[in-house]
Amino acid sequence: MAATFSLGRWQLSRAAEKQALLAALAERQRLPALAGAALAAPAADGPALLYRTVILRGTWLPERTVYLDNRVMDRRTGFYVLTPLRLAGADAVVLVQRGWIPRNFEDRQVLPPVATPAGEVRVEGRIAESPSRAYALGADGTGAIRQNLDLDAFRAETGLPLASLVVWQTGEPSEGLLRQWPAPDSGVEKHHGYAFQWFGLCALIALLVLWFQVARPLRRSSSHD
Incomplete structure (x- = not known):
């Protein structure tokens, strides 16, 4: 759980770095x-x-x-x-x-x-x-x-x-050429997706631990009583 949670937080920090980079690039363009x-x-x-x-x-x-x-x-x-x-x-x-x-x-x-x-x-x-x-x-x-x-x-x-x-x-089409260049891709969405996966895995592990270590033993104990 600790490992997957840490990996999720690391992916969020990477996304924050990429967002800061995009903001800096936008500032340069101005x-x-x-x-x-x-x-x-x-x-x-x-x-x-x-x-x-x-x-x-x-x-x-x-x-x-x-x-x-x-x-x-x-x-x-x-x-x-x-x-x-x-x-x-x-x-x-x-x-x-x-x-x-x-x-x-x-x-x-x-x-x-x-x-x-x-x-x-x-x-x-x-x-x-x-x-x-x-x-x-x-x-x-x-x-x-x-x-x-x-x-x-x-x-x-x-x-x-x-x-x-x-x-x-850059600029309007001229000389027979178009100039609709793609915007810089920082990969922020990718890091958010990875973070969601790691946090989802962390939640799954937590549920399994609760079931096998807490809920299931309690049910067995109640049935024996």
């Missing part, structure tokens, strides 16, 4: 937007920048665009489109997850057209640790269509001075 220089700085504090809003200015490198396959948005399957952005006035490149586009179901190898403006652009987004990931079998490929994209491997593959964080572009 802070003023950062400039792209915050990502270009070599000593940038990655964890402190996560989920902050950022405004980037630079030029797209469309020849390095990557399409992440099997991504769902608005209950449809398609690609997440990622393109490196060379920051204006800095020797740094930021990988931007620009949005989602539907796939061609007649030929999955046909890349859907994405409008990529030339010249300097302004991009507003949310700082993230890495591109969106999905379950994959085997190693990631090196073509335009991939299942996942590892930032360090992509940096070595392209030779680009990629920042250690990426940006998920």
